[in-house]
Amino acid sequence: MAKIINSNEFIEQVENNKGVVVVDFFATWCAPCKMLAPIFEEVGSEFDEKAKFFKLDVDQSGDIAQKYGVFSIPTIIIFKDGKSVENLAGFMPKESIINKIEAHL
Known part of the structure; x- marks a missing residue:
């Protein structure tokens, strides 16, 4: 399961990380975020050894x-070596997310 991180953890876990990190920017009240959540978890388990997966609540870490x-949620941002390399806004099917991540491994 992807860990929910806060602003302080973000710097350590994402910006200071070598390798690929995928972050789901979400809010607890967001219906499309709730639809994306199980897909994000599935993709996270498939890439277990290749990339790290985190969730960030935009209400808690604006x-x-x-x-x-x-500015819109859900948004998934793929980071490589601490830098944002891909921004996926809105709900996306599992295959699309996988293809975007694989392009950065």
């Missing part, structure tokens, strides 16, 4: 959402 230009 500073990070603002820093990365997240």
